[in-house]
Amino acid sequence: MMKQIFLATLIALSLGSVFARDAAPLADDPVIEQRLISISEEMRCLVCQNESLAGSRSDLANDLRREIRILISEGKSDDQIRSFMVERYGDFVLYRPPVKPLTWLLWIGPFVILGIGIAGLLVYLRRRNSSVPNVVLTDADNQKIDALLNAADKKEG
CATH class of the missing domain: 1.10.8.640 (Cytochrome C biogenesis protein)
Structure with a gap:
């Protein structure tokens, strides 16, 4: 049965190449x-x-x-x-x-959009930095932080 299917496929492929034409x-x-x-x-x-x-x-x-x-x-x-x-x-x-007034948007538009994006990013970053308060740590705060870090190191080790 398998040989018959293989033979039929081979014959079909052979006939297909006989009837094939060159691309017009x-x-x-x-x-x-x-x-x-x-x-x-x-x-x-x-x-x-x-x-x-x-x-x-x-x-x-x-x-x-x-x-x-x-x-x-x-x-x-x-x-x-x-x-x-x-x-x-x-x-x-x-x-x-x-390049004419009607197509200025096609030529300059991408640069304008890029400039607006950069300006927006800069405004966002400045606002984000100004909203974080500057906190000065005291020596007691630094000692507490060191103690917590040392305790964490001892747990891992």
Whole structure:
């Protein structure tokens, strides 16, 4: 019985490799495909947001790459394609959005948030330090502490 299962599996794998096909190229023209990759690596996937349009496998990324491929086929330049994408989806679609008043938050925002966090931490630490009273121990207090520590050492030993 085990030999029959093994033989059936071997035959199925052999037939599978006979019917397997090579991966279909993404575009008929390799030049178009190279331009597509070059342009889409500069753009952010709007779904994943941390992945380039070239590397994303989301449905939206596939649609946007198809749109870029069509624009390339129509003879649009790289700048015209980028402008079209920015016009349609905003500056956020670019990995390096231009520095202008509308995108200042994208460029400066992380530093502002970091500065606010550091300032908040400093205020917290100063308040915490000022709320602890400065207590000066007397010689009698120090002797009591030494006695307690020595008693603890004797118990352990």
